[in-house]
Amino acid sequence: MRYLSGVSTLQYDSNRCTGCGMCTEVCPHGVFIVANAKALVTDSDRCMECGACENNCAFDAIRVSSGVGCAAAIINGMITGGEPSCDCGPKGGACC
Numbered sequence: 001m002r003y004l005s006g007v008s009t010l011q012y013d014s015n016r017c018t019g020c021g022m023c024t025e026v027c028p029h030g031v032f033i034v035a036n037a038k039a040l041v042t043d044s045d046r047c048m049e050c051g052a053c054e055n056n057c058a059f060d061a062i063r064v065s066s067g068v069g070c071a072a073a074i075i076n077g078m079i080t081g082g083e084p085s086c087d088c089g090p091k092g093g094a095c096c
């Protein structure tokens with residue numbers, strides 16, 4: 001699944017990356033692969049900004065603004081029993 005093009009807040013610093021592979025294990029959308037001892041972002045538009053990669057990278061190589069966007073909208077919708085909405089859809093309408 002891909003989200004809106006070019007809006008993901010995912011940032012990756014290859015200089016800090018040790019190639020440990022943790023990001024490839026925790027990412028639910030397969031955004032990262034490891035090749036030649038470095039992580040690579042395969043497609044940042046697949047990122048749902050869940051924050052799992054940043055939280056699990058012990059080398060501070062990843063930044064992402066979690067708690068916003070599609071992941072937060074889906075979780076908030078589940079908690080409140082309403083439709084997911086991060087305001088990217090039609091006014092007052094559902095998205096994700």
Ligand code: SF4
Nearest residue numbers: 017018020021023057
């Ligand atoms: S978890 Fe961090 S250090 Fe490990 S491969 Fe991913 S970006 Fe690199």
Ligand code: SF4
Nearest residue numbers: 027047048050051053
């Ligand atoms: S924020 Fe979540 S979906 Fe995006 S790259 Fe990190 S683990 Fe994958």
